[in-house]
Each structure stands twice: as C-alpha cells, then as structure tokens.
Amino acid sequence: MYDGIVQDLIDEFGRLPGIGPKSAQRIAFHILQSPSFDVSRLSQLLGEVREKVRFCEICGNVSEQDRCSICRDPRRNPALICVVEDAKDVAAIERTREFRGLYHVLGGAISPIAGIGPDDLRITQLMQRLADGSVQEVILATNPNLEGEATATYLSRLLHTLEIRVTRLASGLPVGGDLEYADEVTLGRAFEGRRTL
Amino acid sequence: MYDGIVQDLIDEFGRLPGIGPKSAQRIAFHILQSPSFDVSRLSQLLGEVREKVRFCEICGNVSEQDRCSICRDPRRNPALICVVEDAKDVAAIERTREFRGLYHVLGGAISPIAGIGPDDLRITQLMQRLADGSVQEVILATNPNLEGEATATYLSRLLHTLEIRVTRLASGLPVGGDLEYADEVTLGRAFEGRRTL
Numbered sequence: 001m002y003d004g005i006v007q008d009l010i011d012e013f014g015r016l017p018g019i020g021p022k023s024a025q026r027i028a029f030h031i032l033q034s035p036s037f038d039v040s041r042l043s044q045l046l047g048e049v050r051e052k053v054r055f056c057e058i059c060g061n062v063s064e065q066d067r068c069s070i071c072r073d074p075r076r077n078p079a080l081i082c083v084v085e086d087a088k089d090v091a092a093i094e095r096t097r098e099f100r101g102l103y104h105v106l107g108g109a110i111s112p113i114a115g116i117g118p119d120d121l122r123i124t125q126l127m128q129r130l131a132d133g134s135v136q137e138v139i140l141a142t143n144p145n146l147e148g149e150a151t152a153t154y155l156s157r158l159l160h161t162l163e164i165r166v167t168r169l170a171s172g173l174p175v176g177g178d179l180e181y182a183d184e185v186t187l188g189r190a191f192e193g194r195r196t197l
Numbered sequence: 198m199y200d201g202i203v204q205d206l207i208d209e210f211g212r213l214p215g216i217g218p219k220s221a222q223r224i225a226f227h228i229l230q231s232p233s234f235d236v237s238r239l240s241q242l243l244g245e246v247r248e249k250v251r252f253c254e255i256c257g258n259v260s261e262q263d264r265c266s267i268c269r270d271p272r273r274n275p276a277l278i279c280v281v282e283d284a285k286d287v288a289a290i291e292r293t294r295e296f297r298g299l300y301h302v303l304g305g306a307i308s309p310i311a312g313i314g315p316d317d318l319r320i321t322q323l324m325q326r327l328a329d330g331s332v333q334e335v336i337l338a339t340n341p342n343l344e345g346e347a348t349a350t351y352l353s354r355l356l357h358t359l360e361i362r363v364t365r366l367a368s369g370l371p372v373g374g375d376l377e378y379a380d381e382v383t384l385g386r387a388f389e390g391r392r393t394l
Contacts, residue, residue, distance in 0.1 A: 001288045003261050005250050009242045015234065016224045019216075027213045029285055032246055032259065037212065039243050045206045046240040049229055053202050062229065064200050088226055091198045 006032065055087075058129070060105030060122050062087045070094075070103060077101045079136040083126065083155065085109050085143060093141065101139075104129065109147035110154055116147075118154060126155075130162055137165040144171050203229065252284075255326070257302030257319050259284045267291075267300060274298045276333040280323065280352065282306050282340060290338065298336075301326065306344035307351055313344075315351060323352075327359055334362040341368050 001007065006028055013024035031037055055061065056068035063069065070076060070090070080101025084090055090103050106121040129135065138159055142148035152168055159166045171189035173182055182190070198204060203225055210221035228234055252258065253265035260266065267273060267287070277298025281287055287300050303318040326332065337352055339345035349365055356363045368386035370379055379387070 001291055002259060003250075003266055005242060005245050005261060006259050009239075009246050012235075012239045012242055017227045018220050018223055023215050025285060025288070026215055028246070029259075029283075030214045031243065032250055038209075039247050042206075042209045043240045043243040045202060045209055046228065046236050046243070048202050049206050049225070050236050053200075053229060062199060062203050062226075064202060069200055086226075088222060091222070094198060 055105075059090075059103045060087070060107060060125070061090050061103055075100070079134060080139070081126075081129065081135050081137070082139040082141050084141050085148065085151070089141065089143075099139075101137075106142070106151065109142055109151040111147040111150075114147075121151070123155070123158070127158070130159070130164060133163070135164055137167060140166065140168045144169070252302075256287075256300045257284070257304060257322070258287050258300055272297070276331060277336070278323075278326065278332055278334070279336040279338050281338050282345065282348070286338065286340075296336075298334075303339070303348065306339055306348040308344045308347075311344075318348070320352070320355070324355070327356070327361060330360070332361055334364060337363065337365045341366070 002010065009028045009031070010021070010024045013019055013027050014021055016024075019027070031039060052064050053062055054064075054066075056063045056071055057066050058071045059068060061068040061070060065072070077100050080099075081104050082093060082099055082101055083104045083106060084093070085106050085108055087105050090105065093099050093103075104122070104126050106123065106126075108116050108121055110116060110118060110121070130138070138155075140152040140155055142151045142155075156166050156168070170193050171186065172193050173179065173186065173190045179187070199207065206225045206228070207218070207221045210216055210224050211218055216224070228236060249261050250259055251261075251263075253260045253268055254263050255268045256265060258265040258267060262269070274297050277296075278301050279290060279296055279298055280301045280303060281290065282303050282305055284302050287302065290296050290300075301319070301323050303320065303323075305313050305318055307313060307315060307318070327335070335352075335356055337349040339348045339352075353363050353365070367390050368383065369390050370376065370383065370387045376384070
C-alpha cells in the first residue's frame with residue numbers, strides 16, 4: 001500500500017508479537033512523523049540486545065554478564081530456589097518484592113502438543129544446582145495452566161528423591177476479583193486451599 | 198526490573214504509540230529469544246525511514262521520491278482531488294479501490310483545543326493546486342468527528358469562491374453494523390442521507 005521503506009517497516013513491526021497491521025502502520029508513521037522519537041537509539045539497542053545480552057549461566061535469567069544481577073546479589077537467600085518457565089516470570093515475581101531467594105528459568109513448560117519434553121527444558125541444570133544439598137526449598141512457580149501443572153508434577157516427582165521441600169504457588173481467587181465471575185476450577189482451588197482465620 | 202539493555206529496549210518500545218509496558222516486554226523478549234527475527238533488518242529500516250522517506254511535494258503523501266507513486270501515476274484522474282487529514286487515510290481509501298483521482302494530505306485537522314489552525318495545515322498548497330481550473334471536484338474526506346467536520350466546513354466555504362464541485366463523504370450506518378447499537382448522531386445522519394431505492 002505504501003512505497004518501499006515505509007511498507008517494509010510496517011511489515012517488520014507487524015512480525016512482532018501482539019502487533020497487528022493497523023498498529024504496525026501507526027508505529028511506522030509515528031517514527032516517521034515524530035522528530036522527538038529517537039530512531040538511532042532504538043536502532044542501536046536492537047543491534048546491542050542480541051550481541052550483549054545473554055542468559056545467566058546459573059539460573060537462565062537474562063543478563064549482560066555471565067551471571068545475572070540476582071545470582072550475583074549476596075543478600076539473596078541461596079537456600080531458596082523459585083522455578084519459573086520464562087525470564088519474564090522472574091520480573092513478575094521480583095515486582096511483588098515477596099521473594100528473596102534465587103531463581104531457575106526452565107525455558108518453557110512440558111507440552112506434548114508443542115513437542116516440548118523434559119529434555120528441552122533446563123532441568124538437568126536445576127538438578128546440578130540441587131546436588132550439593134545446600135538448597136532447602138524449591139518453589140514451583142510454573143504457570144497454573146495445563147503445561148505448567150504438568151511441568152510442576154514432573155518436577156515434584158523428580159525432586160522428591162532428594163531431601164528438599166518442594167512447594168507450589170497457591171491457586172485461588174485473584175485479589176480484587178469477583179467470586180461470581182470466577183471459573184469453577186479456580187473457585188474449586190480456592191476452596192481446597194482455604195485458610196483458617 | 199531487568200539489566201541495562203533489555204530494560205532500555207523495553208522502555209524504547211514502550212514509547213511507541215499503542216504499546217504498553219507488558220507488550221513492550223513481550224516484544225523485547227521476542228527479539229531476544231527468536232533467532233528467526235531479523236534484528237539487523239529492523240535496525241536498518243529504522244535508520245533508512247527518516248533518511249529516505251519524505252513527503253510528496255504535490256499531495257503530501259509519504260514517498261521515497263519528490264512525487265509519490267499516486268501523483269506519478271498517469272492513469273489517475275487529475276480532475277478529482279480527495280482531501281484527507283493524514284497519509285494513513287490515503288492508504289485506507291486506496292484499499293477500497295473506489296477512488297481513482299489524486300489526494301491532498303492536510304497534515305491534520307483544525308483543532309482550537311490542540312492549537313491547530315488553518316495556517317498549520319497544507320491549505321495554501323491545496324489552493325495552489327486548484328488555481329489553474331483543471332480540477333472539477335474536491336472530495337472532503339476528513340474524519341467524521343468534531344475536528345474533521347470543522348475542517349471540512351472551513352474548506353467548503355473557502356472552495357465555494359472557486360467554480361469547483363465540493364463534496365463530503367457520506368455519513369451513515371457502517372456496513373455490517375447493527376441499527377440497535379448505532380449512536381443517535383450516526384442514525385440521524387443515516388436518515389438525512391437516505392436514498393430512494
């Protein structure tokens with residue numbers, strides 16, 4: 001619809017997740033028409049991100065060094081490991097400021113449909129981290145969906161051979177939610193996990 | 198939340214229109230984790246878009262040459278000019294394949310609130326294009342909102358001094374829409390503009 005580069009830029013933005021053709025067009029025109037938008041900065045960051053950013057050799061989180069800022073932090077409790085599917089989940093949990101242990105990023109979840117088995121995840125690396133016996137608790141924080149639950153079940157069986165406490169994040173009603181609109185599985189879980197007040 | 202470059206890239210994507218913090222994070226991780234995504238191509242296009250893309254000296258549409266592909270096309274009817282607010286509107290009208298004339302991009306609409314007056318739009322250039330008397334009809338295709346209507350009214354008064362037919366795009370019910378859910382202004386316009394069958 002447009003001449004060369006503008007259309008190419010729209011197409012390229014349209015390849016990114018969550019950006020449809022209309023959004024891609026809006027973004028391309030914003031870049032073209034807003035002198036305040038720093039094109040060279042975005043361009044430079046795109047070049048640097050793949051070059052300089054890698055994955056922490058311990059936990060698999062994103063990092064610009066061999067070890068990520070969490071694994072390097074001496075104030076974090078190394079006896080607690082929270083297992084997540086993705087590096088984005090690390091950021092989500094960090095935002096809660098509730099957890100002061102370390103992480104282990106699996107790099108996905110077991111999904112027979114997507115052809116992802118235990119061997120495709122960073123499970124061997126997790127077992128290596130647990131081998132010296134210094135870890136007291138592993139919190140399984142995979143997503144509360146089919147794949148995440150399957151992964152948690154698989155890991156809990158594997159970890160029960162070790163002398164480590166294995167826990168799973170609570171399922172229940174989301175805070176600020178409405179009981180009436182909760183799905184029956186979530187509501188059922190909220191009953192199962194009810195606490196004495 | 199993240200180390201240096203990843204967070205910088207998230208922030209930079211978050212500056213683009215329609216991209217919130219979560220989408221920006223998703224995009225940054227996609228770029229980081231998908232080897233198939235061509236980072237250098239996006240990076241290169243970002244550099245080229247401001248450098249090579251300019252605005253057609255006749256109509257104001259985006260173009261990599263002095264004149265855009267529509268103004269250069271000898272098959273387009275030069276006696277018909279469709280006036281739009283933005284270059285994105287040109288693409289929207291082109292997709293209909295209903296219009297075979299030329300365009301004139303105003304670069305916005307009259308908006309006292311945003312401090313945009315007639316002098317901020319490409320109205321002088323429009324009058325120059327109409328000066329030689331070869332244009333027979335000007336179609337005012339500004340948006341059917343307050344600013345667009347004000348701009349169309351302003352232009353129609355200005356153009357009535359010339360011997361040119363001035364028309365406005367029809368307002369009415371959107372095709373595939375539901376009468377019950379139409380707002381009263383749109384429904385009123387649909388009555389006003391009713392056609393004999």
